[in-house]
Amino acid sequence: MTALLTLDAVARAYVGRQGLFGRVTTVRAVDGVSLTLVRGETLGIVGESGSGKSTLGRMALGLETPDEGGVRAFDAPMPALGTPGWRALRRRMQMVFQDPLGALDRRLPVLDQVAEPLTIHAIGDAKARQDVAMAALQAVGLSSEQALRYPHALSGGQRQRVVIARALITDPDLLVCDEPVSALDVSIQAQVVNLLIDMQAARGLAMLFISHDLRVVRQIASRVAVMYLGRIIETGAAADVLRAPRHPYTRALVSAAPAPGRDRADRVILTGEPPNPAARPTGCAFHPRCPLVTDRCRTEAPVLSAIAPAHSAACHLLSTQTPPAAKAA
Amino acid sequence: MADISAQAPFRLTLPRLPWYVWAALIWIVLVLVVAVFAPLLTPHPYTAMKLTNRFVPPFDRWTHPLGTDELGRDVLSRLIISVRISLLIAFGATLISAVLGTTLGFLAAHFRGWVEQLVLTLADFQAAMPFLIMALSVLAFFGNSLPLLIGLMGLYGWERYARVARGLAISANTQGYATAVTQLGAAPQRIYLRHILPNIASTLIVSMTLVFPEVILVESGLSFLGLGVQPPMTSLGNMVGYGRDYITRAPWIMLSPAVVIVLTTLAVSMLGDWLRDKLDPTLG
Numbered sequence: 069m070t071a072l073l074t075l076d077a078v079a080r081a082y083v084g085r086q087g088l089f090g091r092v093t094t095v096r097a098v099d100g101v102s103l104t105l106v107r108g109e110t111l112g113i114v115g116e117s118g119s120g121k122s123t124l125g126r127m128a129l130g131l132e133t134p135d136e137g138g139v140r141a142f143d144a145p146m147p148a149l150g151t152p153g154w155r156a157l158r159r160r161m162q163m164v165f166q167d168p169l170g171a172l173d174r175r176l177p178v179l180d181q182v183a184e185p186l187t188i189h190a191i192g193d194a195k196a197r198q199d200v201a202m203a204a205l206q207a208v209g210l211s212s213e214q215a216l217r218y219p220h221a222l223s224g225g226q227r228q229r230v231v232i233a234r235a236l237i238t239d240p241d242l243l244v245c246d247e248p249v250s251a252l253d254v255s256i257q258a259q260v261v262n263l264l265i266d267m268q269a270a271r272g273l274a275m276l277f278i279s280h281d282l283r284v285v286r287q288i289a290s291r292v293a294v295m296y297l298g299r300i301i302e303t304g305a306a307a308d309v310l311r312a313p314r315h316p317y318t319r320a321l322v323s324a325a326p327a328p329g330r331d332r333a334d335r336v337i338l339t340g341e342p343p344n345p346a347a348r349p350t351g352c353a354f355h356p357r358c359p360l361v362t363d364r365c366r367t368e369a370p371v372l373s374a375i376a377p378a379h380s381a382a383c384h385l386l387s388t389q390t391p392p393a394a395k396a397a
Numbered sequence: 398m399a400d401i402s403a404q405a406p407f408r409l410t411l412p413r414l415p416w417y418v419w420a421a422l423i424w425i426v427l428v429l430v431v432a433v434f435a436p437l438l439t440p441h442p443y444t445a446m447k448l449t450n451r452f453v454p455p456f457d458r459w460t461h462p463l464g465t466d467e468l469g470r471d472v473l474s475r476l477i478i479s480v481r482i483s484l485l486i487a488f489g490a491t492l493i494s495a496v497l498g499t500t501l502g503f504l505a506a507h508f509r510g511w512v513e514q515l516v517l518t519l520a521d522f523q524a525a526m527p528f529l530i531m532a533l534s535v536l537a538f539f540g541n542s543l544p545l546l547i548g549l550m551g552l553y554g555w556e557r558y559a560r561v562a563r564g565l566a567i568s569a570n571t572q573g574y575a576t577a578v579t580q581l582g583a584a585p586q587r588i589y590l591r592h593i594l595p596n597i598a599s600t601l602i603v604s605m606t607l608v609f610p611e612v613i614l615v616e617s618g619l620s621f622l623g624l625g626v627q628p629p630m631t632s633l634g635n636m637v638g639y640g641r642d643y644i645t646r647a648p649w650i651m652l653s654p655a656v657v658i659v660l661t662t663l664a665v666s667m668l669g670d671w672l673r674d675k676l677d678p679t680l681g
Contacts, residue, residue, distance in 0.1 A: 131580065150585075158582030171577040175595045185581045234581070 070143065071104040072242050072274045073128060073161075078102075078137035079298075080123050084346070095345045097123040099298035100137070107241065110268065110275040112289030112306060114282060114321070118345055120298040121278045125244045128276055129163055130154055141242070159189045162235035164264075166247040168227035172219040178230045179205065179215040185238045204233040208263060225256035229263065236267060243268075244276045249284055261288055282325040286310050294318045297343045297353040300372060304379030315381045317354050352384065360385055418671045421664035428480055428661055435481040439474035444629045446470055452647045466650045467643055475631050476653055482626055483613060483633040484661075486547050490612045493551025495605050498558025503589050505559070506566035516563070520556035528553055529618060536624045546616075546625065553615055554608040558601060565597040599673040606669025610662030617658070633658050 080098045085091070098120040105111050113121045126132040127139060130146040139146040141161060147153035165171035172181055183201035186192055192200065205215045208229040210222075219227055228248060235243060245264065249257040261284055268275055279285050285292060285306065292310060293303040294317065302315040313319045320336040340357040343349075349356050355365040364384050372382040414422070431438060440460070447469035455464040455472075463472040505516040535549055566589070569575040574596070578588050617634020619625030621641070626632040628639075633654040640651030 129580065131576075150579075155582040155584065158580065163577075163580050165577060167573075170573040173574040173578070173592050173596065176592075184578070184583070188581055188583045188587065231577075 071106055071140075072142060073105040073276075074140040075101060075103050075124075075128060076138050076140070078124075078127055078134035078139060080120075080127060080132060080134050093346045096298050096348070097345060098127065098134075101295075101298070101300055102137075103293060103300070103303075105242070105274045105276060107274050108268075108272045109291065110277055110289045112285035112292040113276065113278045113295060114280065114285055114292055115295035116280060116321075116342070118297075118343060119295040120345075121280075121295055122246050124295070125163075125246045125276060125278050129161055129244050130157070131163075156189070159185070159238045160240050161242040161244070162238070162240040164228070164231055164235050164243065164245040164248045167251050168224065168231045169219060171231050172227060174219050177216050177218055178210075178222065178227075181219075182215075182230060182234045182237055185234060189238060191238065201233075201237065204237050205230065208233045223256075224252050225259060228252060228256075228260050232260070232263060232267070236271070236273075239271065240273070242274045242276070244278070246278045247280070248277075250279065250281060257284065264288060282310060282322060294321065297345055297348060299353065299382065301354070301383070302381040303372070304376070308376070308379050314375055314379070314386055315383050316358050316360050316385075318381075320359075352382075415671070417667055421667040421671075424660055424664040425668065428484065428657075428664075431477055432481040432484045435477050439471075439477050441471040441474045443470065443474040443478045443631065445474075452643075454647075455649045455653075463653050464647070464649045466640065466647070472650060472653055475636060476633075476657065479631045479633045479636050479654055480657060482543075482630065483616065483658075485543075486550055486616050486626075486632070487609055487612045489547040490550030490553060490616075491605055491609045493548065494553055494555040494608060495558055495601060497551065498555035499562045499594075499601060501555070502559040502562025502564075503566055503593070505563045506570065507585055507589070513563070516559060520559050523552070523556040528615060532615070532619055533622070533624060536619070541624065541627055543626070543630075546619075550612050550616060553612055554604075557604055557608070561600055561604060562597060565600065566593050569593050569596065602669055603673050606666045609665050610658075613658055613662060 077100045078098060079096060079100050081094050081096045084093050084095060086093060101120075101124060103111065113124060115121050123132065127134050130139065130141070130149055133149065141157065147157065172178065179198065179201050182204055183197040186197040186200060191197070202212060202215055206212065210226060210229060210233075214222060214226065219230070222230065228251075232248075243264075248264070249260050252260060264275070264277075265288055267273065275288075277285065277288055289306045291304065292306045293300045294309065294315065295301070296317050302309055302313065302318045309318060310322060313322045316336075320338050323336045336359065338357045338359075343353065343357075351367045352358070352365040352370050355361045358365065362384065368384070370382045370384045372380050373386075374380050375386050440462075447465075450461070450465050450469040451467060453461050453465040453469075456462065457464065461471050461473070463476065465471055466475070501516045501519075505513040531552075532549055536545075539545060566575075569592075570579075575588055575593055578592050583592075613633065616625055616632060617637055620632055620635035621638030626635045628635070636654040637651045637658070640647075640654070643650055
């Protein structure tokens with residue numbers, strides 16, 4: 069299968085300044101990330117805040133231009149932001165935002181907003197657009213009465229359904245979901261995730277699903293990439309990575325997610341400061357918090373290498389073929 | 398989709414208006430009707446002098462309900478013509494400065510870089526220089542005509558719209574609905590005109606209702622200095638300015654245009670305030 073989307077060693081740095089005359093600091097939000105996405109696949113991007121997940125998603129859509137590396141979509145380089153070529157590509161790649169109220173124009177009824185991509189890309193006539201938009205809203209479970217409401221008159225879950233309906237109305241091939249359920253109640257989260265799963269199954273969408281919530285990622289993703297300070301530190305099939313994590317950070321992450329019937333004493337509790345992207349530690353970025361840290365970790369950055377078929381991790385302890393579990397015991 | 402238009406959000410059910418909005422609306426409509434039909438409504442030609450009829454007080458003779466001025470001209474007739482001229486200048490100038498300022502603000506927000514620097518420098522320049530001095534120099538060098546005066550007054554207050562429009566457009570572009578619409582593939586003109594403009598319209602309308610009275614006052618000041626509307630043409634400010642000389646002997650000459658200025662600016666402000674709330678679908 070050909071890749072819908074390829075990111076080749078992309079990096080994005082932000083330049084900041086502390087105070088009026090402070091020194092300039094460079095934050096490498098994303099640092100040399102490569103990934104591919106094929107049709108019908110869901111890739112979950114997992115990591116804590118500041119790990120570069122959202123920047124990665126924005127670069128995948130061409131909303132941000134990488135400083136290094138390249139993005140290819142549909143076997144062509146990503147056009148520059150705002151060019152006609154980039155705008156036309158929006159028909160095939162869409163985004164679901166974290167905050168559905170912020171992503172909707174509060175001065176337009178939601179039906180008009182769902183029909184808007186059709187107007188922008190000149191699909192159908194005015195009457196047909198309204199009908200298609202109404203059908204799309206009904207497909208995500210909104211009534212025709214709710215379709216005429218303004219965003220503030222809908223609940224959070226309904227708003228996110230509207231955003232999903234709008235993103236899918238041009239029948240795109242790729243959907244980037246940036247924390248689509250983290251602003252919603254837990255009871256609503258499952259509905260929205262199930263809706264995304266159904267839509268993907270029905271349309272063969274490729275999806276880049278960005279989340280810090282491992283339960284949600286486990287439910288929706290077929291592959292997972294774990295990010296730490298702008299780099300992918302472990303990637304593989306969702307079942308492998310989330311059930312048998314190998315990298316110490318992933319192990320801590322997975323054990324921190326609550327699971328019924330598991331002893332709380334098994335948890336790996338990370339110590340030390342949360343990562344500061346402006347002051348990246350030397351060697352392995354995770355070494356100040358790693359329970360298994362060695363001298364080599366402090367000086368030498370590990371590279372992402374295969375540890376099993378279709379399962380890679382960036383950790384010195386794994387590349388020496390010594391299972392960290394044995395060492396920790 | 399007839400049922401959609403039937404549920405349009407801006408239903409103006411008449412009995413629901415607060416009394417002060419009614420009052421403002423009635424006054425504005427009255428003033429507009431007077432302005433439009435001014436030549437038909439004047440009981441006397443507004444330039445007709447009759448020196449035997451100087452300083453007739455109001456309500457003294459039925460032929461001159463608001464009295465006469467120092468040259469025996471009918472104050473009511475002059476007031477009617479003044480309303481027409483002043484409203485033309487005030488509405489024209491307010492519209493010009495709103496369109497100019499908003500356009501420049503959007504351009505600054507869209508292109509950033511040197512375009513933004515240029516717009517902001519111009520705005521600072523405009524804010525730093527007393528408007529009256531600029532108006533005086535322009536009128537002194539280019540003479541005086543009504544279109545020139547309206548265009549000049551159109552430069553009044555544009556920097557406020559530009560700053561507001563730029564700031565709100567930048568914040569909309571970096572987060573929220575404008576990003577979402579950009580991501581849908583919309584062209585810039587669609588984002589700015591269909592999404593950002595309606596969202597910031599309430600702020601701009603309030604700015605307009607603030608600028609409108611100021612334009613009337615600046616025009617009055619210019620006319621008082623002899624650089625605004627030139628006699629025999631008249632305006633509200635012109636009447637106040639020339640009537641000021643007789644404020645102790647014949648206060649009605651300047652009081653009637655002054656009352657019209659106060660009531661009109663008050664009505665515009667109140668209507669604008671009410672409109673801002675009504676144009677926002679999230680408020681009631």
